[in-house]
Every structure is written in structure tokens, then in C-alpha cells.
Amino acid sequence: MTQRTFLNWKLRFRNYSLYVTIIAERCANLNRSGEGGLKQYLARKFADTYRPYRIFTILALFFLIGIFLASFLDFDFTRIWPVLILVYLCLLFSSFINFLLKNFFLTLISFSFITFFLGVNTYSYFSFRSNVVLPFNSNVDITGRIVARPQIDATKQKLIVEYYLSDQDKNARVLVSAPRFPLYKYDDVIQVSGVVAEPPIFSDFNYHDYLKRYLVFGLINRPKNIIYVGHDNNLGGRFLGALYDFSGRFETALNNVLSEPQASLSAGILLGVKRNIHENLMNALNITGLTHIIALSGYNVTILVEILVVVFAARLGRRRIFIYGSALVLFFILMTGASPSVVRAGIFSFLILFGRLLGRQADQTNLMLLAAVLMVIANPYILRYDSGFQLSFLAFAGLIYISPQIKKIFEKRNLKKLPDGIKMPLVETLGAQLAVFPLIWYQFGRLSLIAPLSNILVLPLIPLSMLLIFITGVGAMLNFQLGLICSFILWPVLEYIIKIVELLAKVPWASIAK
Incomplete structure (x- = not known):
């Protein structure tokens, strides 16, 4: 491309940007003057649609829609790659011609279809690379590495073991249900023999x-034999292993200085560990819509960071909030072992902080979509099958779009005199609750009618409880007496949460089920 051609394209894009800016300014003037009608309304919509940041919004949405729809199609699109290349070339040629003719609407439509098919191909390629054919109902003898933190309960431990399939030239993963002892760690290499079973599909739950x-x-529910082979000493494994060990020792320290149910609740709030929580308390949390406080799905982390930002923004300023908040998010990720769900929650929380730093609504939308696109590219399955990702995404969307509208309603109802420490948690909680309740109703079959009240009474105390839990756990790791003293301060906060949950769970019609 010659320098003259480059300058012509640069001038063309500059004229396009100036054209959109002039339309936007004229629409704003019409809106302020109260003039207009259908023509002016369409002009405003046109100007808003063709702003550069809106173009990214549309393209990102089409990409995500392509991945989502492809998850319902049982077809490998990589088999028809010559046809797909031809389609891409036709769409690119159409975009180029429409851009030359200054038909920006058709140009945008062409690029939208390009990103849509890119989404379809991304899911198809990932599915082709990850899907394996396992010998179901057959005995196998495999040697593999534990690639996730073991999930331990009272009687067993569940291990995700990855091993190499030479006949398919792929890595396969199976979930092994091993005995409670001996304990295995992340990155351990083990040899397992047993029968591989296909994950079942129940009437109300699709385990597959x-x-x-x-x-x-695949599943190996009753392994005949498990032999410890060794430990994979790669750098990443050592780092994550150290985080998991610290998290385990931290949980043990909490159990040493707190009694039940406070000990299990504290581990659930800070670490997301639910295995020791009593069934009655778990059911009460479900009824009151407070399960998210013990599930590191990103929902609770997103709301907490937003509340901290809103409450302290006026005192600290945007830059300090961004620095302190980012450090807090990073520390929380490391503290909880950097599990995938916590990392996703941390990304969305970081975007809240970054969006507040920029201070523009549209930037927050695009940052949210950018994070979703990057995470979905890494693992397209999470868009449809990971409720934690969906809750994080919807909670973030609720904070961006619904919470500001609730805040306006509060101001019109003369509730703006409420202290920010009460008003903002209420606004942010209601916004996130309204955004996620359709998904909760669909996924879990229960809708908590008392959730707004329970969240108002409990959620403002969660940041304080997390801080006190951390201080108590670290103190107990250093010295038992020090941890015991800290637990005396923590205990009333946990007891308050438990009593509120148990009391509200007894209210008639506190929740309805399908």
C-alpha cells in the first residue's frame, strides 16, 4: 500500500468519524430543545449505533450469540472449512464495497455476520479439539496428572485426572472418586484402574x-486401585500447589478456634468451601437467597466490590479506589487458591473498578463484553454450561443497567437522604438480584421472595466478616491464643448472619419452588 493510498484511507475514516460526531451533536441539541419526532428519534438511534464503541458492542454480541447457538448444533463446522473461507471472503468483499459506498449500515451488518460465524467456528473447533471417545463400561488402566484442586468431603475425594490418549492424539479428563485417605494434591501423578462410566443425565439435572x-x-466412580507415581514439579503447578496448601491450612486454623456452625460458615464466606456446612443451614441459605455469600461464583465478589467502590469513592477518589480495589481483588484470588470461578469473578470485579476509573457507562459495557469474549474464547463451554460465569455476567449487567434506574427511583421517592452505607448496598443488591433471578429460577427451580430483605440485612456485613475471618485465620495460623482472641470479635458477626438466615427462612412464603 502506497503512502498516498494510506493517507486517503486515513482521511476517509476521519471524515466518517466527523460525520457521526456531527449527527450526535445535532441529536443532542434536538433533545435539549425538546424538538423532534420520529425522524429525530431515528437520527439519535443512528448516531448512537454508529459510534465506534457501539460498533464493538454489536460485534462482540454477535460473536457471543454465534458461540451460544453453536452449542446447540451437533455438527463439526471444521469439516466444511473451504465453504467457510468462501463465506468469509464474500462478507469481507461486501464490507469493503459498502464502506467505499459509505453505506455504513450494510458494512456493519457484514462485519456482524463475520463475527457471528467466527463465534460458531470457535465453538466448533474447541469442541472438536476437546471431545474424546472414551471406552465406556470398560476397564482402563491410566496414568495421569491431577489438574484441579481435589474436592474433599467426609467420605471421599474427587479428582480430575488428565491423561494422554495415544490412539486419538488428545488429552482426556476423567473424574475419579477416590477414598478419603490418602490425600492427594494438585499436580500429583497417579495411576488409576477401574471402569469408565458416562456422566448420567437425570430428569432435573444434566451431569454430563x-x-x-x-x-x-468420563467417570471412574469405584476405582479398583490408585497408585501414587510422583509429583509434577512445573513452576505453575508449584505456585498453585502452594496456594492450595495455604488455603487448606487456613481452613484448618479456622476450625481450631471456631465452633460449628460458625467455622463452616466462615470457610464458606471467605474460601467458598461448603462441604462442612450443615444441611439445615444450607437449606435456610437457599430459601433466603443468600447462597451466593458462600459460593465463589463471582456474584458475591462483584456485588461486594461495587459496594466498596460506591461507598468509598467520594472519600478516596477514583484512582485510589482503583489501586486499592485491584490489590484487594488480586489478594482475594490468591487467598482462595486462584480457582477458575474466582479468577472470573476477579476479572469482572476488576472491570467494575476500571469502569469507575474511566467514569463512562459505555466503557463499562464494552469492558464487560471484552472480558466475556476473552473468557469464552479460552473455554466456549462456560457460556452455556457454567452457571457461575452466567451469574457473574448477569450480576455485572444488573449493576451497570438496573442499579442506576433503581437509584433514580429512590431519589424521586425522597430516599436520597438515606446514608450511603445503607442506600448503596440496597441499590446494588436489588439491581443484581433483578438481573440474576430469572437464571436462578431456571437453573435451581426456586425463587426467594424474601431475598431483597435478607440481602439488605446481611450483605452490608459481608465485607466486615471477610476481613475479620481473614484476621482470625491468619492469627490462628501464627498462634492459637491470638486466633482465639480474634474469634471473639468475629463470632458475634457470624452469629448475627446465622440468626437472620434462620429467622427469615421460617417466614411463610419466603420462597417458591417450581
């Missing part, structure tokens, strides 16, 4: 789809 997000396609 649930495991799909972890790239697990």
Missing part, C-alpha cells in the same frame, strides 16, 4: 453438561 465446562467426559 455440568462436567463439560471442566472438559470432563
Whole structure:
């Protein structure tokens, strides 16, 4: 491309940007003057649609829609790659011609279809690379590495083991249900023999789809033999292993200085560990819509960071909030072992902080979509099969779009005199709750009618409880007496949360089920 051609393209794009800016300014003037009608309304919509940031919004949405729709199609699109290349070339040629003719609407439509098919191909290629054919109902003898933190309960431990399939030239993952002892760690190499079973599909729960997000396609429920081979000492494994060990020792320290149910609740709030929580308390949390405070799905982290930003923004300023908040998010990720769900929650929380730093609504939307696109590219299965990702995304969307509208309603109802420490948690909680409740109703079959009240009474105390839990756990790791003293301060906060949950769970019609 010659320098003259480059300058012509640069001038063309500059004229396009100036054209859109002039339309936007004229629409703003019409809106302020109160003039207009259908023509002016369409002009405003046109100007808003063709702003550069809106173009990215549309393209990102088409990409995500392509991935989502492809998850319902049982077809490998990589088999028809010559046809796809031809389609891409036709769409690119159409975009180029329409751009030369200054038909920006058709140009945008062409690029939208390009990103849509890119989404379809991304899912298809990932599915082709990750899907494996396992010998179901057959005995196998495999040697593989534990690639996720073991999930330990009272009687067993679940291990995700990845091993190499030479006949398919792929890595496969199976979920092994091992005895409670001996304990295995992340990055351990083990030899397992047993029968591989296909994940079942129940009437109310699809276990196959649930495991799909972890790239697990088989089960070994009753292994005949498990032999410890060694430990893979790669740098990343050592780092994550150290985080998991610290998290385990931290949980043990909490159990040493707190009694039940406070000990299990504190581990659930800070670490997301739910295995020791009593069934009655778990059911009460479900009824009151407070399960998210013990699930590191990103929903609670997103709301908490938003509340901290809103409450302290006026005192600290945007830059300090961004620095302190980012450090807090990073520390929380490391503290909880950097599991995938926590990392996703941290990304969305970081975007809240970055969006507040920029201070523009449209930037927050695009940052949210950019994060979603990057995470979905890494694992397209999470868009449809990972409820944690969906809750994080919807909660973030609720904070961006719904919470400001609720805040306006509060101001019109003369509620703006409420202290920010009460008003903002209420506004942010209601916004996130309204955004996620359709998904909760669909996924879990229960809708908590008392959730707004329970969240108002409990959620403002969660940041304080997390801080006190951390201080108590670290103190107990250093010295038992020090941890015991800290637990005396923590205990009333946890007791308040438990009593509120148990009291509200007894209210008639607190929740309705399908």
C-alpha cells in the first residue's frame, strides 16, 4: 500500500468519524430543545449505533450469540472449512464495497455476520479439539496428572485426572472418586484402574453438561486401585500447589478456634468451601437467597466490590479506589487458591473498578463484553454450561443497567437522604438480584421472595466478616491464643448472619419452588 493510498484511507475514516460526531451533536441539541419526532428519534438511534464503541458492542454480541447457538448444533463446522473461507471472503468483499459506498449500515451488518460465524467456528473447533471417545463400561488402566484442586468431603475425594490418549492424539479428563485417605494434591501423578462410566443425565439435572465446562467426559466412580507415581514439579503447578496448601491450612486454623456452625460458615464466606456446612443451614441459605455469600461464583465478589467502590469513592477518589480495589481483588484470588470461578469473578470485579476509573457507562459495557469474549474464547463451554460465569455476567449487567434506574427511583421517592452505607448496598443488591433471578429460577427451580430483605440485612456485613475471618485465620495460623482472641470479635458477626438466615427462612412464603 502506497503512502498516498494510506493517507486517503486515513482521511476517509476521519471524515466518517466527523460525520457521526456531527449527527450526535445535532441529536443532542434536538433533545435539549425538546424538538423532534420520529425522524429525530431515528437520527439519535443512528448516531448512537454508529459510534465506534457501539460498533464493538454489536460485534462482540454477535460473536457471543454465534458461540451460544453453536452449542446447540451437533455438527463439526471444521469439516466444511473451504465453504467457510468462501463465506468469509464474500462478507469481507461486501464490507469493503459498502464502506467505499459509505453505506455504513450494510458494512456493519457484514462485519456482524463475520463475527457471528467466527463465534460458531470457535465453538466448533474447541469442541472438536476437546471431545474424546472414551471406552465406556470398560476397564482402563491410566496414568495421569491431577489438574484441579481435589474436592474433599467426609467420605471421599474427587479428582480430575488428565491423561494422554495415544490412539486419538488428545488429552482426556476423567473424574475419579477416590477414598478419603490418602490425600492427594494438585499436580500429583497417579495411576488409576477401574471402569469408565458416562456422566448420567437425570430428569432435573444434566451431569454430563455440568462436567463439560471442566472438559470432563468420563467417570471412574469405584476405582479398583490408585497408585501414587510422583509429583509434577512445573513452576505453575508449584505456585498453585502452594496456594492450595495455604488455603487448606487456613481452613484448618479456622476450625481450631471456631465452633460449628460458625467455622463452616466462615470457610464458606471467605474460601467458598461448603462441604462442612450443615444441611439445615444450607437449606435456610437457599430459601433466603443468600447462597451466593458462600459460593465463589463471582456474584458475591462483584456485588461486594461495587459496594466498596460506591461507598468509598467520594472519600478516596477514583484512582485510589482503583489501586486499592485491584490489590484487594488480586489478594482475594490468591487467598482462595486462584480457582477458575474466582479468577472470573476477579476479572469482572476488576472491570467494575476500571469502569469507575474511566467514569463512562459505555466503557463499562464494552469492558464487560471484552472480558466475556476473552473468557469464552479460552473455554466456549462456560457460556452455556457454567452457571457461575452466567451469574457473574448477569450480576455485572444488573449493576451497570438496573442499579442506576433503581437509584433514580429512590431519589424521586425522597430516599436520597438515606446514608450511603445503607442506600448503596440496597441499590446494588436489588439491581443484581433483578438481573440474576430469572437464571436462578431456571437453573435451581426456586425463587426467594424474601431475598431483597435478607440481602439488605446481611450483605452490608459481608465485607466486615471477610476481613475479620481473614484476621482470625491468619492469627490462628501464627498462634492459637491470638486466633482465639480474634474469634471473639468475629463470632458475634457470624452469629448475627446465622440468626437472620434462620429467622427469615421460617417466614411463610419466603420462597417458591417450581
